[in-house]
Amino acid sequence: MTGIAGRFFGSALIFAVLGMSLGLVMGMTHDHAQMPTHAHFLVVGWVSFAIYGFFYHLFPETAASRLASVHFWLAEASLIVLLFGLFQIFSGNPAGDPFAAAGSIGLLTSTILFAVIAWPSLRGR
Ligand code: HEM
Ligand code: HEM
Numbered sequence: 001m002t003g004i005a006g007r008f009f010g011s012a013l014i015f016a017v018l019g020m021s022l023g024l025v026m027g028m029t030h031d032h033a034q035m036p037t038h039a040h041f042l043v044v045g046w047v048s049f050a051i052y053g054f055f056y057h058l059f060p061e062t063a064a065s066r067l068a069s070v071h072f073w074l075a076e077a078s079l080i081v082l083l084f085g086l087f088q089i090f091s092g093n094p095a096g097d098p099f100a101a102a103g104s105i106g107l108l109t110s111t112i113l114f115a116v117i118a119w120p121s122l123r124g125r
Contacts, residue, residue: 001053004063004072009053011076015045037086044079044107052114059121071113078106 001009019041026032052075056063082103088096 001057003056003060004068005053005056005060007053007072008049008056008075012046012049012053015041015049015079019045033090034087035090037083037090040079040086041083045083049075049079055118059118062117062121065117067113067117071110071117074106074113075110078103078110082107 019038022034022038022041026034026038052071056068062068080103081099085096085099085101085103088094089100
């Protein structure tokens with residue numbers, strides 16, 4: 001895996017380790033307050049970003065476009081901002097709200113962008 005594919009998969013591995021570590025701390029402390037942070041670390045950071053990595057690996061022509069690079073950076077930055085916001089909110093700090101909102105909108109935008117990038121591949125080659 002190289003290029004955008006490798007970068008998405010590499011970031012997924014980092015989110016997996018961080019998200020599971022958070023889950024482990026939650027389990028050990030019996031404090032599950034950060035469950036939504038843990039869940040999004042793993043289902044978005046690990047699972048979804050790994051799927052993006054495999055997709056770009058399987059369809060290298062889509063990975064070569066400038067849009068794919070925008071998708072990568074927007075998805076990564078948005079998830080980090082969303083996770084920061086969620087962590088603050090579930091630590092009892094409402095100042096995390098605007099971060100969660102901005103991260104959510106960015107992540108949704110990146111997903112729409114991915115749909116635009118991936119859709120033409122459905123027609124086959
Ligand atoms: C080291 C591995 C992991 C540990 C120690 C761990 C720990 C936990 C804990 C303690 C909870 C809270 C359960 C509750 O309060 O009901 C939780 C919830 C959750 N975990 Fe994990 N987890 C791990 C791996 C994963 C992975 C790999 C995923 C997804 C790919 C995942 C997805 C979720 C989700 C979605 C929830 C929320 C479930 C719900 O809404 O009821 N976890 N996890
Ligand atoms: C724009 C992106 C997203 C936003 C704004 C968002 C928002 C939310 C919210 C508000 C909750 C409820 C949290 C609570 O009960 O306290 C939630 C839970 C959950 N979301 Fe998302 N979500 C997003 C993306 C995703 C994606 C892409 C997935 C799966 C791949 C996902 C999987 C889940 C799961 C499994 C839960 C239950 C976890 C729990 O109970 O804590 N979310 N999400």
